[in-house]
Amino acid sequence: MTNKQTVAAIAATVDQLQPEFAVMSDAIWDYAELSFSERHSAQTQISMLEKHGFRIEREIADIETAFIGESGHGKPVIAFLGEFDALAGLSQRAGIAVEQPEKPGGTGHGCGHNLLGTGSMLAAVALAKHLADNKLSGTIRYYGCPGEEGGSGKTFMARAGAFDDVDTALTWHPAPFNGVRSTNNLAVLEIYYRFKGVAAHASNGAHLGRSALDALELMNVGVNFLREHMPQDCRVHYAITDAGGKAANVVQSRTEALYLVRAPELPVALDLAARVDRIAKGAAMMTDTEVEIVFDRAATNLLPNITLESAIHANMVDLGPVPFDDRDVAFAQEIQNTLTPEAIKSSVRLYQIKKDVFLNGKVDGSSPLHLGLRDFEGESHFRAGSTDVGDVSWVTPTAQCWAPAWAIGTAPHTWQVVAQGKSPAAHKAFAHAAKSLASTGLDLILNPDLLAQAKAEWLEKTEGRPYQCPIPAHIGPKIGHP
Template identity: 90%
Template structure:
């Protein structure tokens, strides 16, 4: 089937819509709202969807900032996943290559979710418009997914059944490179351990006290010993969120730590977390204190789908490189000058930008923006991070691509990401991602064999196991 005319039509539609969507992305960058508090961002996104004829379902999974926009009718149902939450403490002026907060300590889009949600929505709008203009069947949905940063919004939406009738889900993420990189992300559990003891004067009444701080420290020591005896591809890390106070002459009566437990598959993560639980209980017994174990959130490991990823890559080859200009490259070079050579080389190695489809050369970071397209190996790589996209992937075939919104060497969750969040290069990147996703969505509609292959692969990887939400039914999002 010759899909080149369709690809060209969708690409042209994206180019026409790009300025309007760039303005929306910039507005969301300005709002910089934290997980589950993205009210202005959601209002802006819903207004855009309504303008282009999408019906809206609000309060998905009883979350005020979770919504679905839908256009078209019939099968298949193609979902585009969008995000729009920011990060605490990453306020930064846009368009400058030095660290300079807009407001010290305020929020900022340090993971590029203003671009992510915009690009996914642009893909949905472009595809829906193409289906309507050509009288083609198919339902296009944009999922407004809140709280990816520390909130597991998609996990709660998946638990509520929001993706149950979806035939395939597509998304993307800003990055220092262009292309598809299949990854096996880790399952993650986030758990609070809260110790309660008895306060006392630390000098003349210490025997009357029961130290919650001692308990917390013993737990941390115990988990450090656990690390030697757990699988090497697992991770356990923590933050002390309440040390009990600043007074050294007090036996601390309350302390708290947040633990993250990660493993390649959720059953392993749950087993490992139960071992951490026992260490916490042992620490409480040793100190004659009490411990409360509070489950916070979780995300299931990602199931990559090579059939879908191969289709995205093929469309990215057709689309060609992102059309960066000299001004884009010059600003990226300024950003790159704030990074170490180790960070630049690490970025190339981490994302395995081994060779370039368009430049036909090694990529070593000498160009500040990725000007081509990385090869797709057709196999998955281990990635120690976690994402709530994983939960969606256990319900329906799911795939994502990456687009070069950042200079090579830029690490997520840094001021450099925020500084690049409104740049013309970043706008070109989200438009390129939109073209890649929309044309892949169209391919799923025009080519039933592609969808059948994606579903067959998904069934093989799930082994017929139904999705098991890792978050207990009584636990809701931390709004």
């Protein structure tokens, strides 16, 4: 087969399977379950895999909602990474361009993980079917990865060795654009700082108290001074999760803050976190209080693989743009009307979205959907976000693409993402991603030199260093993360 013939064959299989996978995606959107509590979502995915003949291994890394579906046999082992967790406080009705929660204060798929998991699984199923029909060897796996949002599910799975025999891992993410954009995501550490003081009457007995709130405020001030003296591509941010109560006439005896420390490489993040720890201890000394430092979770920086990304891009070129229609564009325009001009311009600039693309054969310079394919530069960009895909990338060569499930200008973790999560355009986007990933997986099976090149690049970037899990062995996943 030529490459275009390969892509066409895979695409036909995806198109045949897409309707039933769209039903699954919508069901997971309805469940909207939080990190490590995605019981209905995980079982729905497992049932789909079993229907298509995949062997199932459950409770990976002792996580109830983590699983692996496997089909085929022999080498290479190609992994497709899927997610299905939602976000707290983002309940929103689907298919309308007005902020209107289905359940006030409820959950919602504000990062499109109902689509992400569905598209990755569709890629795995389509590729497995192609191998079986053509009597080709190779093991296809779908990894059901829970808790990406604030949970680092893949980090725990990597720590347990779940990816150790994988030859390469592929995934995707919903976005406002179509294409491959190589990124250097940051390592992230999440740490709670809990101060304990002594309560007292704030007026006639303040000298008897030791203020945990004073300690927390001094820590925050100290970290603000630290920002001048840390590398410019690092990030430190926080939330006060317990201010000690609402009574002003009480010396607060307890406070808590959650800090996130990010850096381009894990060792730098660990060093920076140690400096934050010392500031916290200093604040406790100054206020005669105690501080408990509780490591919560972490994810390693992402290692992009240009070889794999170039292969995905080549298949996306052969596929052409996502086949949106006028109704898709019309709904995207309604969504875009709720966004600021600054957000739209920022999206175009950040993702380098070209506007000179075609819809129904006509040039459309102002479409609210990305109707084309962005150029792939063949080099990586700095991205200040973090993802637990980074941990997988240190175990095996890993790459991802993006597909336009959202109107241009849509930001993740917003009601607009949730509103678009069941749209026909979103369904087309996950199918497009599935075609891109499955075709690339087949390329890696049919062309051992491509896989060898990807592994050689990965070895060069890791410099032979083994994977270092950033989460200590005694720490497990926390159910119900926001």
